[in-house]
Amino acid sequence: MAWTTIGYHAFEQRCFDELSSQDCAGNYHIDISPMRWSASPLSAISYTRKETARKLGATLTDSHEATPVKGKGLKARGGKLDVALESPNYVIWRLQTQENVAEQVVKGIIKPLHEHKGFDMHRPFQPFVPLDLPGKWKVDLVSASIQPSFPVPHSLTFGSTEKDLPCTYYLAMPPECLPLKELLHVKRALPLLKLLLQNERDEDMKVLLQNCCNLTGDYIGVPLVASHITAMTLGFFAYKPLQSVGGQESDCLHLLRFSTKDLLDTLPPHSSPLCSFWLINPIGLTRMIENQEVGLLVNTFKMKVSLTAKYKTQMDLVEHHEKMRLQGRKRRLEDDVARLEAELCERKAEVEQVAKKLCPLPEPIAEPGSSELACAPAA
Known part of the structure; x- marks a missing residue:
């Protein structure tokens, strides 16, 4: 079977x-x-x-x-x-x-x-x-x-085409070819906003994210991050793309790359347990792209396991580990033997030194005729 x-x-x-x-x-x-x-x-x-x-x-x-x-x-x-x-x-x-x-x-x-x-x-x-x-x-x-x-070599571009701009932001979105205003609509980022909301601790940010999810309130934004890896990873978990046959790669998503000469927001990003992000209003962002102040590059990507x-x-792993343990034990035993041999040599040297001290001193050898001279009567 x-x-x-x-x-x-x-x-x-x-x-x-x-x-x-x-x-x-x-x-x-x-x-x-x-x-x-x-x-x-x-x-x-x-x-x-x-x-x-x-x-x-x-x-x-x-x-x-x-x-x-x-x-x-x-x-x-x-x-x-x-x-x-x-x-x-x-x-x-x-x-x-x-x-x-x-x-x-x-x-x-x-x-x-x-x-x-x-x-x-x-x-x-x-x-x-x-x-x-x-x-x-x-x-x-x-x-x-x-x-x-990135299975598709080409990408969509909007706004400025100037290269090597110093400020770059990223956002993952579902893969749809839409006009710019619809492409950046907050409702398309709802799964990502909900994921951030589920992890939020700050009460004020909770209210703001909830307003974004409900499309209500004074300020509605899309979450931009500074790392493309972070954007793609969060997008994968937020949008839950289907998997291909074999289960080693996902269906496609879009990675949006925003490039600009200046920061989109001069305030520090909000620190979430998942990542640091900025909530940027898409209407203002769209206007900046249309005015050539921001360049938008849209690439298709998928998560792939290789x-x-x-x-x-x-069993190969188990046997390898058993062999490693035996080799480790062999090395430890060899170290013990070397240590004991060195100690044995030291002890033998000590024994020889003690034995020398225990041996009787040799008697002095008398000079020839010394006894006769000592016993002769005085003249």
């Missing part, structure tokens, strides 16, 4: 390397809850990023409000979150079986997720311990990276 893929799980490469080093040194211990196996590599990485954000007190879904983490300030969390969101390197685990999948569901070994998005496993999965499931199951792994790709090696089995 052919192998059926149950799902995928992703470890951030940096985290995996740290755990792997601990296991090779014999110091590995991790308490892993029952693991989710997503339907594709891209879904697995997305789930891992969402879980990382959740643990840091943020959320990457507009259906759950972020839960603050006690004892951690926004600034500290934001730095870690930036790393988690923009980290491109992952280890992808793939769970496969030759068993009847329906029967495994009946037995409770796996539990299907809603809308065929993968499975939850009833028991924890230990990456460095052989999989212990009845029947024919296997797990393999591969290194992978997730990066935005495998950087071939899959290898979990």
